[in-house]
Amino acid sequence: EVVLTQSPGTLSLSPGERATLSCRASQTVYSDYLAWYQQKPGQAPRLLIYGASNRATGIPDRFSGGGSGTDFTLTISRLQPEDCAVYYCHHYGDSPFGQGTKVEIK
Amino acid sequence: QVQLVESGGGLVKPGGSLRLSCAVSGFTFSDYYMSWIRQVPGKGLEWISYISSTDILTYYADSVKGRFTISRDNAKNSLFLQMNNLTADDTAVYYCARGQWLADYWGQGAPVTVSA
Numbered sequence: 001e002v003v004l005t006q007s008p009g010t011l012s013l014s015p016g017e018r019a020t021l022s023c024r025a026s027q028t029v030y031s032d033y034l035a036w037y038q039q040k041p042g043q044a045p046r047l048l049i050y051g052a053s054n055r056a057t058g059i060p061d062r063f064s065g066g067g068s069g070t071d072f073t074l075t076i077s078r079l080q081p082e083d084c085a086v087y088y089c090h091h092y093g094d095s096p097f098g099q100g101t102k103v104e105i106k
Numbered sequence: 107q108v109q110l111v112e113s114g115g116g117l118v119k120p121g122g123s124l125r126l127s128c129a130v131s132g133f134t135f136s137d138y139y140m141s142w143i144r145q146v147p148g149k150g151l152e153w154i155s156y157i158s159s160t161d162i163l164t165y166y167a168d169s170v171k172g173r174f175t176i177s178r179d180n181a182k183n184s185l186f187l188q189m190n191n192l193t194a195d196d197t198a199v200y201y202c203a204r205g206q207w208l209a210d211y212w213g214q215g216a217p218v219t220v221s222a
Contacts, residue, residue, distance in 0.1 A: 035208055037151075044201055044212040045143075045151065056210060088151055092207035095167040097151040 023089035115216030128202030
């Protein structure tokens with residue numbers, strides 16, 4: 001089973017700043033099999049990125065994903081107040097998600 | 107539009123059983139794998155089960171294998187999760203979701219509390 005470790009635990013930034021979230025896998029994984037989800041308080045998660053770098057339907061282009069091998073990133077280029085959420089990475093085929101990164105807006 | 111609505115959650119004693127349902131609309135249910143994903147309060151997410159479109163293939167996480175059973179009724183656009191021999195560790199919000207290993211639509215979640 002691939003273990004996903006996300007960092008940092010919490011990211012506190014101002015609106016308009018760039019947010020970079022990390023997801024490190026315990027072993028090499030196929031980029032096609034890495035997804036990112038956003039969960040706002042009191043809501044169900046929402047698919048953001050699939051195949052490491054493909055935005056899901058309706059996701060703004062300020063969200064981008066990248067990486068390969070064991071290191072993947074989710075970047076929010078210009079942080080908006082509505083981006084306040086917990087972000088999870090997930091590798092297809094494994095039960096647990098990463099533990100999440102909480103993004104706070106200053 | 108796509109809608110997934112869970113029901114059947116609640117309070118149950120340790121060792122008890124519960125059956126969750128998920129009513130689906132807005133897409134051709136019989137064309138898609140469906141999954142159950144849970145979230146322990148304040149903690150992360152765990153993919154616990156999926157079922158293929160035609161009911162042939164299922165998956166269970168080790169944490170629920172032998173106790174939980176996923177099923178579907180394509181005629182009624184419904185997904186189910188039968189949960190038996192529940193323990194406190196099963197206390198969580200249970201989400202139904204469309205897809206196998208990639209969940210592009212989620213329900214609002216059904217809270218399950220296992221407590222004496």
